Amino acid sequence: MIRRFFDSPYAVVVALAVIVAVLPLVLPSVYYLRVAALVSIFAIAVVGLNLLMGFAGQVSLGHAGFFGIGAYAVAIGPTHLGIPSWAALIIGAAAAGLMAFVVGRPILRLRGHYLAVATLGLGLLIALVFTNEARFTGGPDGMPVPRLEVFGFRVFGPRMWYWIAGITLVIGAWIAANLIASPTGRALRAIHDSETAARVLGVDVARYKLIAFVISAVYAAVAGAYLALFDGLVTPITAGFLRSIEFVTMAVLGGLGSILGSIVGAALLVLLPQVLTVLHEYEHIALGLIMMLVMIFLPSGIVPTLAARLTRR
């Protein structure tokens, strides 16, 4: 029973949908809904990144760049170009996908550390553009983001964003589960284990790495747009290096190659700082310590390690 749950990504999607539906009934205040909305938003980005890192086995230290493209799209679109927010969100996601497609071809030839450095550079470059193009982006101070309006209906507040982000996360997890169970997913997982073997079986390795990169960029951009719309503000920090590291940490901590792990990782890194504020100045020490202990005792990430232990007997 437990094994079947972890083996089937769809079981995870169904469980997730139930949790998203029930959570507002048990959360005591709007503050918690706000935190839950943030968890969902980050989890969307991490589920996408996990398709690239956990399934295709390719690292990216620049995903905050795509996150930033989504975020700035919903800021710049309505403010400077008169495009409605919802259309700006779609354009932003498409732009991030296009960017990943164009840049991905050359840099995905690189492997391991070299790919890490190249994606890092990509992320820094995108953040730099947001910082320097002050005329459009407000520079280092960032810019306000107009509220989302869909057909005259104004979307605002933690409760509404909880539902939007939660439902999007469920859909995002469902799409990821679909992909994993498809020929594309098998090709990606094959590439992860042995590129050489995948190639001699007819898998166009460059194409599939690119597909994973583009899809993960679109996930990141949607998440970025949501965060900007939710916060009502966007700054270059949104697209910054630390944000990229945060995504990777969430994916690794929760468990590479696990959709549920992505969500657990995102939840942990969003919740922990909130909980640890009681420790005041020791907050960051505690956070770092917890992360180290998790990796030492749950080396494959929280979800895969626990799943293996639960299903062993």
Add this chain to the structure above:
Amino acid sequence: MLAASNIGISFGGLNALTDVSLKVERGEIFAIIGPNGAGKTTLFNIISGLYAPSSGRVSLGAEDVTGLPPHLLARRGLSRTFQNLQIFFRMSAAENVMVGRHLHEQRNVLAHLFTLPSVLRQNRATRDAAEELLAFVGLTDVGGRAAGTLPYGALRRLEIARAFATEPKVLLLDEPAAGCNPVETAEIDAVIQKIAARGVTVVLVEHDMKLVMKISHRIHVLDQGRTIAEGTAAEVRANQAVIEAYLGKHGQREAARA
């Protein structure tokens, strides 16, 4: 069916292969033998597109395929296995073989993202084909197991099933019986013969001389990157150069161990 002509390649000034030519007919079982370091696997890597030769040409059917990358060679009907196993260890045995069906599947990513009914039907068909292929190589009831948990001899056959799943015209087997006990070797022997019986051209590199002599129609002998002989098992066994370079020494070693 498969021809390599005047193949040469050097690594860092060292000639790994010099002027090697061979021609394999359709449905033939063709073995390449030679002492360690003779260049057998290097030749395989060139034929399967992993290396580009410094000189010479490779042709498949009537087409010149020199320097074509492996995934395009697979489309043209050439696949292979590996001496050092290249199993997808994090996937199940059946999924390993399913990857081998990649080229015969509809590969529209948008359809995959939304799991259209056609994708579900196809997944089922691919899984059935994989189970059938596993049974074909004598691996029944292991489809659901993680590939990493299978014994060595089973992994060898899993790789053959996976490569055979691409429906190749030419199948290259790099030491299919390496590390296998006599029972496993006999099983692999049977699988190779069944594959050849289906009209697939089989080229193998193998050290197990009993296996090679038994199943090969023709044998090509390499030593230090050069061809020293080619012929039937009987011809090769009687060849003086082969005895000196390979069989003789090998035989002596065997004798010394006994």
